[in-house]
Amino acid sequence: xxxxxxxxxxxxxxxxxxVAMAAEQPQKKQSPPDLYEGTPDWYRAVYKDNVGLRxxxxxxxxxxxxxxxxxxxxxxxxxxxxxxxxxxxxxxKERRDLCVTCHEEATPGxxxxxxxxxxxxxxxxxxLSARTAEIEKRTGRVLNEVHxxxxxxxxxxxxxxxxxxxxxxxxxxxxxxxxxxxxEMGRPNHIQSQEANTIVPWYAEAARRGYLxxxxxxxxxxxxxxxxxxxxxxxxxxxxxxxxxxxCITCHMGPDHxxxxxxxxxxxxxxxxKEEDHYDFSRPLSEVRPGKDxxxxxxxxxxxxxxHGKYIHNPVMKGIWRMGTIPPKNLEYTxxxxxxxxxxxxxxEKIDIYSEENVAKRSYWLEVCAKCHSDRxxxxxxxxxxxxxxxxxxxxxxxxxxVEDLIxxxxxxxSAADRDPYPLSDGIEKQLSPxxxxxxxxxxxxxxxxxxxVVGPILGVYGMFIQQQDNPSAIExxxxxxxxxxxxxxxxxxxxxxxxxSWWWGQAPMMMEMTRIQAEASRLRREGRIEKISVK
Amino acid sequence: MKPKVLxxxxxxxxxxxxxxxxxxxxxxxxxxxxxNVPTEVTELGKNTYKKYCSPCHGEEGKGDGxxxxxxxxxxxxxxxxxxxxxxxxxxxxxxxxxxxxxxSYGVPNSTMIPWDILTEEQRLSVIPVLKSFSEAFxxxxxDAPVDVGLEVRPTERTIAEGKKIYEEKLECWxxxxxxxxxxxxxxGEQEDDFGFPIKPFDFTTGKFxxxxxxxxxxxxxxxxxxxxxxxxxxxxLSDEQRWYLTHYVMSLVKPExxxxx
Numbered sequence: 001x002x003x004x005x006x007x008x009x010x011x012x013x014x015x016x017x018x019v020a021m022a023a024e025q026p027q028k029k030q031s032p033p034d035l036y037e038g039t040p041d042w043y044r045a046v047y048k049d050n051v052g053l054r055x056x057x058x059x060x061x062x063x064x065x066x067x068x069x070x071x072x073x074x075x076x077x078x079x080x081x082x083x084x085x086x087x088x089x090x091x092x093k094e095r096r097d098l099c100v101t102c103h104e105e106a107t108p109g110x111x112x113x114x115x116x117x118x119x120x121x122x123x124x125x126x127x128l129s130a131r132t133a134e135i136e137k138r139t140g141r142v143l144n145e146v147h148x149x150x151x152x153x154x155x156x157x158x159x160x161x162x163x164x165x166x167x168x169x170x171x172x173x174x175x176x177x178x179x180x181x182x183x184e185m186g187r188p189n190h191i192q193s194q195e196a197n198t199i200v201p202w203y204a205e206a207a208r209r210g211y212l213x214x215x216x217x218x219x220x221x222x223x224x225x226x227x228x229x230x231x232x233x234x235x236x237x238x239x240x241x242x243x244x245x246x247x248c249i250t251c252h253m254g255p256d257h258x259x260x261x262x263x264x265x266x267x268x269x270x271x272x273x274k275e276e277d278h279y280d281f282s283r284p285l286s287e288v289r290p291g292k293d294x295x296x297x298x299x300x301x302x303x304x305x306x307x308h309g310k311y312i313h314n315p316v317m318k319g320i321w322r323m324g325t326i327p328p329k330n331l332e333y334t335x336x337x338x339x340x341x342x343x344x345x346x347x348x349e350k351i352d353i354y355s356e357e358n359v360a361k362r363s364y365w366l367e368v369c370a371k372c373h374s375d376r377x378x379x380x381x382x383x384x385x386x387x388x389x390x391x392x393x394x395x396x397x398x399x400x401x402x403v404e405d406l407i408x409x410x411x412x413x414x415s416a417a418d419r420d421p422y423p424l425s426d427g428i429e430k431q432l433s434p435x436x437x438x439x440x441x442x443x444x445x446x447x448x449x450x451x452x453x454v455v456g457p458i459l460g461v462y463g464m465f466i467q468q469q470d471n472p473s474a475i476e477x478x479x480x481x482x483x484x485x486x487x488x489x490x491x492x493x494x495x496x497x498x499x500x501x502s503w504w505w506g507q508a509p510m511m512m513e514m515t516r517i518q519a520e521a522s523r524l525r526r527e528g529r530i531e532k533i534s535v536k
Numbered sequence: 537m538k539p540k541v542l543x544x545x546x547x548x549x550x551x552x553x554x555x556x557x558x559x560x561x562x563x564x565x566x567x568x569x570x571x572n573v574p575t576e577v578t579e580l581g582k583n584t585y586k587k588y589c590s591p592c593h594g595e596e597g598k599g600d601g602x603x604x605x606x607x608x609x610x611x612x613x614x615x616x617x618x619x620x621x622x623x624x625x626x627x628x629x630x631x632x633x634x635x636x637x638x639x640s641y642g643v644p645n646s647t648m649i650p651w652d653i654l655t656e657e658q659r660l661s662v663i664p665v666l667k668s669f670s671e672a673f674x675x676x677x678x679d680a681p682v683d684v685g686l687e688v689r690p691t692e693r694t695i696a697e698g699k700k701i702y703e704e705k706l707e708c709w710x711x712x713x714x715x716x717x718x719x720x721x722x723x724g725e726q727e728d729d730f731g732f733p734i735k736p737f738d739f740t741t742g743k744f745x746x747x748x749x750x751x752x753x754x755x756x757x758x759x760x761x762x763x764x765x766x767x768x769x770x771x772x773l774s775d776e777q778r779w780y781l782t783h784y785v786m787s788l789v790k791p792e793x794x795x796x797x
Binding site: 084085086089090093095098101102105106 | 603607654
């Protein structure tokens with residue numbers, strides 16, 4: 001009895017002490033996770049504020065209504081809870097058991113996935129247990145199970161919600177904050193991918209011309225802005241899965257960025273596929289031992305390495321050439337590229353490959369490469385990539401000059417005045433301002449109403465997304481293929497060390513496209529001259 | 537016997553009696569109480585049905601609500617008055633208590649959850665609504681519930697007897713499988729009266745659809761499941777034999793498999 005009393009006494013003391021200690025270390029006040037943190041009010045109003053399916057998103061939101069599917073891709077903006085069955089009673093009474101009872105039968109795959117996830121058993125391994133303990137400390141919650149209810153129940157509105165990154169961020173705050181840092185780098189990135197999807201005028205133009213559902217493919221990739229399950233698929237949400245190259249390839253493939261193809265068929269990728277079973281994806285990237293856990297690098301191993309041994313939960317921080325679309329500052333241009341970005345404020349400036357920032361970034365790349373390669377080999381390789389890019393941009397410059405000269409000499413046929421205007425020119429004039437477009441470009445839209453040609457990066461790429469009457473013309477799209485497809489394919493092939501992609505998907509078709517451009521320009525000039533003579 | 541010991545014994549007995557009474561009260565089935573089922577369709581009933589039942593069972597009870605199309609098994613079509621889980625003989629309509637039991641406890645292995653989330657009044661109010669979907673309730677009355685009688689105590693012998701019935705006399709295995717996994721040779725060919733494929737029950741899951749007590753299982757063999765290929769064995773088997781079969785199929789439950797599911 002005495003022992004019991006002593007035990008009780010000690011326990012009580014311990015409880016009090018720990019309560020007191022907890023009180024001494026107040027939780028650092030943190031604002032709730034917000035994927036749009038730091039963005040201006042107008043931006044939140046057109047991308048984040050929920051309008052259901054009544055309006056689109058972005059500056060041209062009034063020109064189209066979203067597809068119903070978009071509510072799943074961009075839940076903050078468009079999600080509407082189901083109307084068939086009112087779930088409020090389950091939320092009000094917090095009947096967690098019933099979620100599983102019903103959905104075990106209604107959607108058994110979801111429940112089985114969840115059962116095998118870290119959410120169902122957040123303390124099942126020492127590693128998970130340690131991570132869970134950190135989350136418990138940070139959030140002040142006890143987490144023995146993360147349940148359907150915790151992510152899907154909007155207890156304030158008493159509705160089912162489609163979880164966005166903000167919901168994940170309540171517990172996974174460091175990962176969320178890392179992801180948020182993508183904004184520092186500007187587009188192209190993941191967090192602004194939905195912005196990129198609908199800020200382009202051709203999206204709304206295509207929609208109003210009846211091609212909304214043709215843009216299904218755009219929506220699927222550009223939904224990476226708000227949802228973590230793009231990489232960590234539901235309802236396992238496995239960190240290990242997110243570390244595998246396959247997590248990236250559903251989007252990172254195809255003519256504008258053949259990352260899957262170039263990595264997959266490179267020596268790095270081939271060895272990965274051959275020895276996949278020996279790769280240990282359960283280890284966090286920062287603890288991966290090259291040569292032991294991975295014999296060759298994965299997308300994540302290189303791209304999510306930030307610097308000095310530190311990994312970050314986003315893959316854009318070290319990007320130098322970005323997606324290969326932005327012209328470098330370090331070239332003498334003959335075409336209009338010398339004036340890029342033409343005073344437009346919402347497009348990034350030219351890239352200075354040798355800026356202090358980019359030279360530092362290159363050294364961080366070398367830190368990764370040097371885990372297996374000599375510093376000299378890696379540096380030489382990456383420098384050859386830079387040279388490839390300079391050459392490719394130079395070729396693009398020559399091609400752009402041909403098209404521009406043709407237009408300047410009045411040989412574009414039909415001329416810009418005689419064809420459909422630039423996509424959504426009326427909307428651009430109405431919704432944007434000199435603050436976005438700069439005075440010259442804005443005034444051009446205002447006075448010419450889009451009846452002028454737009455060639456080259458970035459706004460000239462519209463020709464690959466929409467076809468209007470005689471706009472773009474064949475030569476404009478030939479040039480688009482050269483710079484937006486083949487240049488980028490050559491870039492990825494070279495960067496990911498895939499020789500065939502570099503040459504046969506890159507350099508070779510770039511040159512063959514140049515042949516077409518030259519031939520088309522000659523033909524147009526010849527026909528133009530004949531026409532002039534015959535008119536005389 | 538010393539008075540003190542006697543007192544102790546009396547105390548022990550009375551404590552046991554009180555405890556048993558308490559236990560009895562706790563485990564007494566809900567249906568044992570007289571239920572206050574409204575005789576007519578009420579507003580409460582209509583609203584409750586519309587909000588919580590019609591998404592699956594359809595506004596007119598045809599089992600064709602908006603959520604039904606992707607559901608398997610399909611939600612019950614109430615228009616024929618064919619109810620699976622009853623205390624009444626094969627082919628009979630269910631009692632109100634039967635319907636109330638299914639609503640309150642749900643049907644395991646289906647999306648029919650236990651609707652104990654609704655108040656008892658709400659659950660009761662739905663019963664006349666369900667009945668209103670079928671003319672059968674206008675022209676017939678449910679037969680009296682079958683007499684379950686005293687349960688035979690399960691022993692190795694009763695289980696062995698049940699196994700013989702399962703394997704030889706009734707050949708239950710043809711649908712339900714030799715090990716009771718619902719995977720017998722005829723399992724794939726079964727259809728319910730509504731033309732939907734129906735899976736023979738997998739006893740190893742232990743989630744008996746009409747309830748997990750031996751009385752519940754015994755009732756299924758006695759009353760059959762109306763609207764399904766599962767008949768009543770009230771005629772083929774004696775009362776005792778149905779208990780044997782009950783004990784045997786309950787012995788097929790494999791808890792470890794349940795976990796794997």
